[in-house]
Amino acid sequence: MANRYLYADSEPFPLSYPFLPTLERFVKSAAGALQALTALRALNRDVAEQRAGAVRDIERLEGFIGDVLAAVEAARGRTDAQMVGTYAEELRAFIERSSQASRVARERDLEHKVEEKQKKIEALRTTIRERIAEFLLNGHFDIGDSRFRIRLGEGRYRLWATVTVPPSLEIGYQLAADKLPEWGEARRLGGFVGEMELQVGMKKAWLSRDLTREVVRVDEYILAAAVLDRNRAEVHLRRRADGPSDTLVLFLQRSDAGFSAVIDRPGEGNEPSRFQAVPEDLPKLEAIWQRLQEACGAALDRKQTVDSVVLDGLDVFEDERVVGFINTFIAQYAPVVGEIARRSPAPRELSLKLEHDDGRREEIYLNKDQLASHLNGLDAEVLEQFARLEILPKYELQAG
DSSP, X not given: OOOEEEETTSOBOSOOSOHHHHHHHHHHHHHHHHHHHHHHHHHHHHHHHHHHHHHHHHHHHHHHHHHHHHHHHHHHHTOOOHHHHHHHHHHHHHHHHHHHXXXXXXXXXXXHXXXXXXXXXXXXXXXXXXXXXXXXXXXXXOOOOEEEEEEEETTEEEEEEEXXXXXXXXXXXXXXXXXXXXXXXXOBTHHHHOSOEEEEEEEEOTTSSOEEXXXXXXXXXXXXXXXXXXXXXXXXXXXXXXOSSOSEEEEXXXXXXXXXXXXXXXXXXXXXXXXXXXXXXXHHHHHHHHHHHHXXXXXXXXXXXXXXEEETTEETTSTHHHHHHHHHHHHHHHHHHHHXXXXXXXXXXXXXXXXXXXXXXXXXXXXXXXXXXXXXXXXHHHHGGGGGGTOSOHHHHHHO
């Protein structure tokens, strides 16, 4: 019997990962991101106000200069003395030069102030990314679909994964393939599926014009690259790891009509390149897809970097979508926290049990006040994001 989690009342807990440490990691990371976001928004408002102030200053200066030049022109018109006319031209030129210098000085002052604030804004953006990445690399959460990419280069593999978190969040990771021995060198397809033959086309029979089936041992081919989505896959194979190009490319697809496959032989230009897989090979091709998917899924725990976070098709790190990102996980965790709280004996504690495979049980606690302490310093408006988790004292919620 494997280790399993239980509620405090010893009823089975539905999740198999350490939920309470994950919850604390989420609250800490989310609070840090929201704190940085609040500061970033304040700086953006300052920049907008400074730009607007500079525009107003320049508009007022231009209005004043217009009034002065109009007064000079009016005074000049009251006399025909040549000296007055000459001086008026000199005065006009001086006023225009002076006003232009004042505009340039104001714009430079604005540019300097904005540049300083922009550095702080970029630092806050980096903080938001780091806080979110800390959670996404080390936290646990429910995942919908997973998509994978594999690429062999210089004798080693690189792996990428994109996972979906319902309803509309997508997270892109690079996986630490260099820390997985099985991905440390070129792998033959047979390592995934065992011995396997596939018909890859038709060829002329020996000393005859008749066509005969062309069958190859694909298990001897090297996996060069792959894209594995939910309903389509593309698998690139080579005869040798250092081969100049792919020998076979498998295009696999699932649809309402069933499973289908096309085999491409890009390196052979004398014969038709693409071949519709024969029905008896379809189970084998689907097995290739499944085994590669399983191998990548086993590597999903070795996340190395967060490459992208997309909510509703848009970058999460663009201002308001950080809040939407955090709300996605609050919505996922809130019912679980509520049920743990309902079954926990102490009102300000969240309690679970870990039952080891030898039957021994270990009590796990998370103090709500300790959890809430990560939220200290957040604005009341931001604090409200966490109300659904029911971790804050009542007076704090009322104050928010």
